Amino acid sequence: MAEPRPSGASVPASTQTARGAMGEALLEIVDLQKLFPLTQGIVFRKTVGHVRAVDGVNLTLHRGETVGLVGESGCGKSTVAKLLVALEKPTGGTIRYKGEDVAKMGGRALKRYRREVQIIFQDPYGSLNPRMTVGDIVAEGWSVHADVAPRKGRLQRTQELLERVGLNPDYVNRYPHQFSGGQRQRIGIARALAMQPEVIVCDEPVSALDVSVQAQVVNLLEDLQDDFGMSYLFIAHDLSVVRHLSDRIAVMYLGSVVEEGTEAQVYGSPSHPYTQALLSSVPLHEPALRGQKDRILLQGDVPSPADPPSGCRFRTRCWKAQDICATEPPALIDRGQGHPAACHFAEAREVVPVEVAE
Amino acid sequence: MTSSSGYISSTPALEPNPTAGPVLEVEDLHVEFRTRNGVVNAVNGISYSVDQGETLAILGESGSGKSVSAQAIMGILDSPPAVIAGGGINFQGRDILKMNEEEQRQIRGPGIAMIFQDALSALNPVYSVGFQIGEMFRAHRGTSRKEAKQHAIELMDRVRIPAAARRVNDYPHQFSGGMRQRVMIAMALALDPRILIADEPTTALDVTVQAQVMDLLKDLQRDTGMGLILITHDLGVVNEVADRVAVMYAGRIVETGTVDDVFTRPAMPYTVGLMNSIPQVEAKGGRLQPIIGQPPNLARIPSGCPFHPRCPMARTGAAAAPDRDCVADLPPLRVVTVGREAACHYSEELLNG
Amino acid sequence: MTDQQQEQSLDPAQIEVDVRTGLGAPSADVTEGRQNSLWSDAWGQLRRNPLFWIGSFLGVFFVLMAIFPSWFARGADPRACSLTESKQPPSSAHWMGFDQQGCDYLANVVYGARTSLTIGLLSVIGVLLLGVIIGAVAGYYGGIADSLLARLTDIFFALPLILGALILLRVGPSTGLPILSDRGAGAVAIALSAFGWMTAMRLVRSQVIAVKSQDYVAAARAMGASNFRILTRHILPNAVAPVLVYSTITVGVLIAAEATLTYLGVGLQRPAISWGLQIENGQSLLRTAPHLVLFPSIILSLTVMAFIMLGDALRDALDPRQRS
Incomplete structure (x- = not known):
C-alpha cells in the first residue's frame, strides 16, 4: 500500500494535539452550534422554533492534514463548511484560526482569514459564474486580495494555475459552460489555489462527478496537498473517498460528531x-x-x-x-x-x- | 409518474411468461436526439435480454445512454428531439415498437414498470400517496375507490412503509426520501409487472436508506419473479444485487457477463479503468488510477473504438493487428470467452495477460 | 506557504509528473465545438425567428426615420403649410394628404417618430434605473429593506400608469421644477418612469434572489468580495437577460402611453410634432378627414408592435426553459 503522505495515520487522536510532527493546530472548532430560526408571518416574523443544524461540533485541523467529515444528508456537515468560511455566523461555540477567535476578527484579520481559508463546492455547474471567463474566475480573488499576486504577470500566473490543475492554459478566455463537470471542478480548485490558502474546505467536491473523473480530482487534491502543504477539511457522504483521502475522520449524525479517530480507527474498529x-x-x-x-x-x-x-x-x-x-x-x-x-x-x-x- | 396516468384500458393480469425464453429482449436499439446543433447519438445499437427473476445491471457514467435505452423501452422518450432510429424491443416475444400506441399502452402498463431516481418529482404533489397508488387499480382494473385504497394500503405494507393504514392519506412531501422511493416502488408493483426498470433508484438516498431500499427490491423480486433492470453508475450496488451486468460507454454496450466474471476479470479496458478509479472502503489503498480524459461528447463520438482516446491499451498504425486498429476500426461486441462478450480488439490480452 | 513555494511547485518538471500519472494529461478535448455562449445560442435561435426579422426591420426603419426624418418626408417640410390644401386626402404627390392647417401630413407623421422614440427610450431608461436599483437593493439585502421596498412597490402598483402620469403631468407646471414644469418630452418621460418601474423592480428582485443563492456568489463572498463587487460582477450580469426582454417590450408600451397622455391633453403641447397630438387633432375631423387619425395610428401601432415583437423573440431566445 503506497501511502503518499507521511501523515501518521496510526497516531491515536488523543495524542495528536501534543505532537509536533503533524504541525500546529490551524483550526480549532469548539462546541460549534448553528440554529436556524423557523419563522412564521411575512412582515412581522415570529420565531416558532429552531432547526438545530449544527449542535456541538468539536474538531481540530492541523497543518498539512486532511480531516474527513462524513454523515448523511441533513446531518449538518455542509453547514459546518459554511460556518468555517464565514458564510454563516455561528449561534454558539467558537472557531479559532491560528489561536484567534474568528468571530472577533475585524477588518484586516478577517480579510486574511478569508484568503487563507478557501472552499471548493460540490456543484461544478453552480459554483462558477457563467458570465465570467475562466481567467477572470481564477484571478478574481486577486482583485480583492491584491497583495497575493502583483498586478503584472497575473495572466501568466492564471495560466500556470490552470496548467497545474490539469487544464490547457490557453483556455483562459473560455467560459465555464464550455467545460465538462470534471474540468469545471478543476477551475474551482484553481480559484481556491490562487489565494495560496492554508486550509481548503472541500464540500463534497467529487460527489457530482462521474466515477472515472472523480478519481482524477481526488488525485489532484492529493498532489496539491503534497506540493503546497495545505490542510483539507474534506466533507463527503462517500465513505470510500473519505477514507482514501483522510488522515482523521469525524462522523456526524444530526448536528453533532458521534465518533472521531484516525482513518484506521474509525473504519477498522x-x-x-x-x-x-x-x-x-x-x-x-x-x-x-x-x-x-x-x-x-x-x-x-x-x-x-x-x-x-x-x-x-x-x-x-x-x-x-x-x-x-x-x-x-x-x-x-x-x-x-x-x-x-x-x-x-x-x-x-x-x-x-x-x-x-x- | 410513470404509468399511473393515461392508461384507460382494463387489461387483466398478464399470463406468466409462457415460454422459458427471456421476458424482455432489446435488439440493436438505436436512439438519437435530433437537435439544432446536430444529431446526438445517445444509443448506438444495444442488445440485451432479461429473464424471469433475473437482475441485469446496466452500468455506465452520465451520457453513456443507459437511461435513454430504458426510456425507449417505457415509451417515455422526449420526442422530439429523441427518435428511435432502429432496432426492436420484444416483450414476451412481441415487438413493442411495431405496435400502435394503444397496444403499446396495454402491454407496458401492466407488463413493464419503472422507478426513477427522483421520487419527489415523479410523484404528484397534490394527490395523497394512497390515491396515486390506488389510481393504478382504478385505471387498469376499474377497481372502486374504496377497494383501490385497500389495495394501496396492502402495497404500502408490502414495501414496508410503517403504519401504512395511517399514512395512506398523507401527501408526498410528508414522506422522507427513502419512504417516497418506497411509495414509487409500490406504484410500480401495483399491477404485478414482469419487468421492473429501476433507474438509479438509490442514487439520491443516503447509504443507510439505500441499503434498505436495495434489500426491499431484492426481496420483492424473489417473491414475484419479475425481471429487474437496474440502471446505475455505482459499482458497489451492481456487485451486491445484480446477476449479470452490461457496461455501457458512448451509447454502446462494451462488456457483458456475470457480475463475478466482469468484476474479477474485466475484458474491456474501460471496465478495468472503472474498477481502478474507485477507492475502497475496506482499506485506505494506494493512489487511484483514473481513466484519463473526459467522457466523449455524444454528438462527436471518436472514430474506431469510442474509448480509444482514453485507453491505455489503444493501438494504431503499425502497432495494431490488421483490421484491429483502435483508431480506425470499431470493435464489435463479440464473445470473448464462455458467457461473456466484450467490445475490444484486444480483450484476450486483457483476460490472459 | 510562501510565494516561493508556490512558484517552485509550478515548475514544468512537476507538471510532467502529473502528465505521466494521467492527471495533467491533456484531455480528449470535448469542449471544442461547444463554443456557444448564452448570447451566441440566443443569436442562433433569433436568426430562425421570423418575428425577430419583422420586428427588427420595422425597428430599424422607425429608428432611421427618427434620426433622419428628411429621408422619408419626400422633400416636404412639416411646418411649410398652406391653408388652401387643408384636409386634402392622400394623393400620389402627397401620400398621406394634408392636415387641417394644410401641412404635408406624411412629413408630420415622419417627424413625429423622433418625439415618440425619444420619449420611449428615455422613459425605459428611467424605468430600468429605478427598477434595477430598487430591485437589486431589495433582493440582495432582503430583510427590512426588502419588506419596505416591496410595500412601496405595491403602493405604486395600485396606481395605474396612465392615471399616475396624468396627475403628475397635470400638476407638473405648478411645481416649478425644472424639467417637469415645461411639459416637454423630458416631463413625459419622467412621469412615465415614475409610475412604470414596478414590474421591472419585481423582475430584478426575483432574479437577484435566485442568483444570490448560487454557489459562485457564495464563493465570492467567502473570498471577501465587497457587496458592490458581488452585485455588479456576479449578480446583475446573470440577472439581466429577462430584464432586457422586458424593457424591449416596454419601449413599445411606453410609446403608446405617451400617445395616450398627449391625446388626453396632458402630454406634449403644440408646436411639438407627435403622433399623440396628431390623433388628438384628427379625431374631431374623423368624419371629414379620416386619414388624419388613420395614418398616425397605423404608424404608432407598427412602432409599438415592432418593439413588442422584438421583445417576444428575445424572450424565446433567452429563456433557457425553452431550450433543451
Missing part, C-alpha cells in the same frame, strides 16, 4: 452504533467480499433536526438503546476503544471485511 451501521451499508464492489460483512439495517429515518430526540440523538434508531440514552446525552470520549465515540455503550466491532489479498 468503529465503536458508535451509527458508524457501524453506516459502514455496513456501503456496497462493496468486489465480488469476493460480497456477503462477507454483517449488514446492520437501520430502522426508520433520520429525525427532524427541528425536533431532535432527547439524550442521545441516535437512540430512536439504535438497537442498543437503554433508558439512560433518553435522558443523558453521551459525551464524545474514549471508552476504551482507543478513540472517542459518543455512545454510552460504545464497543469496537469490525464491520468492514478486511481487504483480500490482491
Whole structure:
C-alpha cells in the first residue's frame, strides 16, 4: 500500500494535539452550534422554533492534514463548511484560526482569514459564474486580495494555475459552460489555489462527478496537498473517498460528531452504533467480499433536526438503546476503544471485511 | 409518474411468461436526439435480454445512454428531439415498437414498470400517496375507490412503509426520501409487472436508506419473479444485487457477463479503468488510477473504438493487428470467452495477460 | 506557504509528473465545438425567428426615420403649410394628404417618430434605473429593506400608469421644477418612469434572489468580495437577460402611453410634432378627414408592435426553459 503522505495515520487522536510532527493546530472548532430560526408571518416574523443544524461540533485541523467529515444528508456537515468560511455566523461555540477567535476578527484579520481559508463546492455547474471567463474566475480573488499576486504577470500566473490543475492554459478566455463537470471542478480548485490558502474546505467536491473523473480530482487534491502543504477539511457522504483521502475522520449524525479517530480507527474498529451501521451499508464492489460483512439495517429515518430526540440523538434508531440514552446525552470520549465515540455503550466491532489479498 | 396516468384500458393480469425464453429482449436499439446543433447519438445499437427473476445491471457514467435505452423501452422518450432510429424491443416475444400506441399502452402498463431516481418529482404533489397508488387499480382494473385504497394500503405494507393504514392519506412531501422511493416502488408493483426498470433508484438516498431500499427490491423480486433492470453508475450496488451486468460507454454496450466474471476479470479496458478509479472502503489503498480524459461528447463520438482516446491499451498504425486498429476500426461486441462478450480488439490480452 | 513555494511547485518538471500519472494529461478535448455562449445560442435561435426579422426591420426603419426624418418626408417640410390644401386626402404627390392647417401630413407623421422614440427610450431608461436599483437593493439585502421596498412597490402598483402620469403631468407646471414644469418630452418621460418601474423592480428582485443563492456568489463572498463587487460582477450580469426582454417590450408600451397622455391633453403641447397630438387633432375631423387619425395610428401601432415583437423573440431566445 503506497501511502503518499507521511501523515501518521496510526497516531491515536488523543495524542495528536501534543505532537509536533503533524504541525500546529490551524483550526480549532469548539462546541460549534448553528440554529436556524423557523419563522412564521411575512412582515412581522415570529420565531416558532429552531432547526438545530449544527449542535456541538468539536474538531481540530492541523497543518498539512486532511480531516474527513462524513454523515448523511441533513446531518449538518455542509453547514459546518459554511460556518468555517464565514458564510454563516455561528449561534454558539467558537472557531479559532491560528489561536484567534474568528468571530472577533475585524477588518484586516478577517480579510486574511478569508484568503487563507478557501472552499471548493460540490456543484461544478453552480459554483462558477457563467458570465465570467475562466481567467477572470481564477484571478478574481486577486482583485480583492491584491497583495497575493502583483498586478503584472497575473495572466501568466492564471495560466500556470490552470496548467497545474490539469487544464490547457490557453483556455483562459473560455467560459465555464464550455467545460465538462470534471474540468469545471478543476477551475474551482484553481480559484481556491490562487489565494495560496492554508486550509481548503472541500464540500463534497467529487460527489457530482462521474466515477472515472472523480478519481482524477481526488488525485489532484492529493498532489496539491503534497506540493503546497495545505490542510483539507474534506466533507463527503462517500465513505470510500473519505477514507482514501483522510488522515482523521469525524462522523456526524444530526448536528453533532458521534465518533472521531484516525482513518484506521474509525473504519477498522468503529465503536458508535451509527458508524457501524453506516459502514455496513456501503456496497462493496468486489465480488469476493460480497456477503462477507454483517449488514446492520437501520430502522426508520433520520429525525427532524427541528425536533431532535432527547439524550442521545441516535437512540430512536439504535438497537442498543437503554433508558439512560433518553435522558443523558453521551459525551464524545474514549471508552476504551482507543478513540472517542459518543455512545454510552460504545464497543469496537469490525464491520468492514478486511481487504483480500490482491 | 410513470404509468399511473393515461392508461384507460382494463387489461387483466398478464399470463406468466409462457415460454422459458427471456421476458424482455432489446435488439440493436438505436436512439438519437435530433437537435439544432446536430444529431446526438445517445444509443448506438444495444442488445440485451432479461429473464424471469433475473437482475441485469446496466452500468455506465452520465451520457453513456443507459437511461435513454430504458426510456425507449417505457415509451417515455422526449420526442422530439429523441427518435428511435432502429432496432426492436420484444416483450414476451412481441415487438413493442411495431405496435400502435394503444397496444403499446396495454402491454407496458401492466407488463413493464419503472422507478426513477427522483421520487419527489415523479410523484404528484397534490394527490395523497394512497390515491396515486390506488389510481393504478382504478385505471387498469376499474377497481372502486374504496377497494383501490385497500389495495394501496396492502402495497404500502408490502414495501414496508410503517403504519401504512395511517399514512395512506398523507401527501408526498410528508414522506422522507427513502419512504417516497418506497411509495414509487409500490406504484410500480401495483399491477404485478414482469419487468421492473429501476433507474438509479438509490442514487439520491443516503447509504443507510439505500441499503434498505436495495434489500426491499431484492426481496420483492424473489417473491414475484419479475425481471429487474437496474440502471446505475455505482459499482458497489451492481456487485451486491445484480446477476449479470452490461457496461455501457458512448451509447454502446462494451462488456457483458456475470457480475463475478466482469468484476474479477474485466475484458474491456474501460471496465478495468472503472474498477481502478474507485477507492475502497475496506482499506485506505494506494493512489487511484483514473481513466484519463473526459467522457466523449455524444454528438462527436471518436472514430474506431469510442474509448480509444482514453485507453491505455489503444493501438494504431503499425502497432495494431490488421483490421484491429483502435483508431480506425470499431470493435464489435463479440464473445470473448464462455458467457461473456466484450467490445475490444484486444480483450484476450486483457483476460490472459 | 510562501510565494516561493508556490512558484517552485509550478515548475514544468512537476507538471510532467502529473502528465505521466494521467492527471495533467491533456484531455480528449470535448469542449471544442461547444463554443456557444448564452448570447451566441440566443443569436442562433433569433436568426430562425421570423418575428425577430419583422420586428427588427420595422425597428430599424422607425429608428432611421427618427434620426433622419428628411429621408422619408419626400422633400416636404412639416411646418411649410398652406391653408388652401387643408384636409386634402392622400394623393400620389402627397401620400398621406394634408392636415387641417394644410401641412404635408406624411412629413408630420415622419417627424413625429423622433418625439415618440425619444420619449420611449428615455422613459425605459428611467424605468430600468429605478427598477434595477430598487430591485437589486431589495433582493440582495432582503430583510427590512426588502419588506419596505416591496410595500412601496405595491403602493405604486395600485396606481395605474396612465392615471399616475396624468396627475403628475397635470400638476407638473405648478411645481416649478425644472424639467417637469415645461411639459416637454423630458416631463413625459419622467412621469412615465415614475409610475412604470414596478414590474421591472419585481423582475430584478426575483432574479437577484435566485442568483444570490448560487454557489459562485457564495464563493465570492467567502473570498471577501465587497457587496458592490458581488452585485455588479456576479449578480446583475446573470440577472439581466429577462430584464432586457422586458424593457424591449416596454419601449413599445411606453410609446403608446405617451400617445395616450398627449391625446388626453396632458402630454406634449403644440408646436411639438407627435403622433399623440396628431390623433388628438384628427379625431374631431374623423368624419371629414379620416386619414388624419388613420395614418398616425397605423404608424404608432407598427412602432409599438415592432418593439413588442422584438421583445417576444428575445424572450424565446433567452429563456433557457425553452431550450433543451
